[in-house]
Amino acid sequence: MKRRPEPELMDTQEQALAYAQADFNESNTLFIDLLRRLDPGPLDGARVLDLGCGPADISIRFLRAWPKASCDALDGSQPMLDLARAALDALPGVAKRCRLIRDQIPSAALERGGYDLIISNSLLHHLHDPQVLWRTLIETGKPGALVLIMDLMRPASAGWVEALVATYADGEPKVLRDDFRNSLFAAFEPAEVAEQLAAAGLDGLEVGVVSDRHLAVSGRLPG
Ligand SMILES: C[S@@+](CC[C@H](N)C(=O)[O-])C[C@H]1O[C@@H](n2cnc3c(N)ncnc32)[C@H](O)[C@@H]1O
Known part of the structure; x- marks a missing residue:
């Protein structure tokens, strides 16, 4: 099935709020695991x-x-960052180790070669040019930095998209169901991600299927 890109930023308040209120416990737990x-x-x-x-x-x-780690958390959407700020304000011990940055990648605001670990969940499928993400890893990671990127993967057919929406977003607000559907159409297949990594010179990173709807890219940047 052909990829159908969606807008990069989730920058309406309704969209950001519906996303923040949704239950992503299963996939976010998987990410940390x-x-x-x-x-x-x-x-x-x-x-x-x-x-x-x-x-x-x-x-x-x-x-x-x-x-004992600290985190720079970047997003191009102000409504998303307002919700991030509110969540962090309720957790002072965590908030003091987290800096929010509003910018869109490719971003000049990020320190070059500054990070030991780069993580990202559900960003890749938003990008019109996925190489922007892979270049950002190369530019901002320290040599040998650890990387974990998780994202949705594009199903083989529109029918399979609808089956996933019915399984995982049934009963959610329409804006969230629409977002999930659009995201599945916009997502990449594992083989496409492997090609992107090879083109970026990052073929040392591994692409794996980690759930019925997620893929993950992991490993270390060249040292
Ligand atoms: C599906 S959400 C994922 C949010 C979070 N990582 C999570 O797992 O809950 C994707 C986020 O990426 C942001 N985004 C999309 N394109 C971006 C870009 N080029 N630069 C920075 N942020 C971007 C959107 O605004 C949105 O907040």
């Missing part, structure tokens, strides 16, 4: 970058699990 399986160690003093952080649920889960 995948990170643990990469055996990143204690990450004491580590600088972490969360690209396309949205309401910052993944950044917060990460900072709770690794209490």
Whole structure:
């Protein structure tokens, strides 16, 4: 099935709020589990970058699990960052280790070669040019930095898209069901991601299927 891109930023308040209020516990728990399986160690003093952080649920889960790391969390959407700010304000111990950055990748605001770990969940499928993400990893990661990128993967047919929407978004507000459907159409297939990585010179990273609707890219940047 052909890819159908969607707008990059989720920048209406309605869309951001519906997203922040949705229950992503299963997939966000999976993300942290995948990170643990990469055996990143204690990450004491580590600088972490969360690209396309949205309401910052993944950044917060990460900072709770690794209490001596700090995180720069970037998103181009102000409504998303307002929700991230509110979530962080309720958690002062975590908030002091998290810096929110409003910008759209490719971003000049990010330090070059500054990060020990780069994480991102559900950003890749938003990008009209996916190479922007892979270039951002190369530019902002330290040599040998650990990477975990998780995203939706595009199903083989429109019927399979509808089956996933019915399974995972039934009963959710229309704006969220529409977002999920559009995201599945906009997502990449694992083989396409492998081609993107090869073109970027990142074929040392692995692409794997990690659920019925998610793929993950993981490994270390060239050292
Ligand atoms: C589906 S949300 C994922 C949010 C969060 N990572 C999570 O897992 O809950 C995708 C986010 O990426 C942001 N985004 C899309 N394109 C972007 C870009 N080029 N630069 C920065 N943020 C972007 C959107 O505004 C949105 O908040």
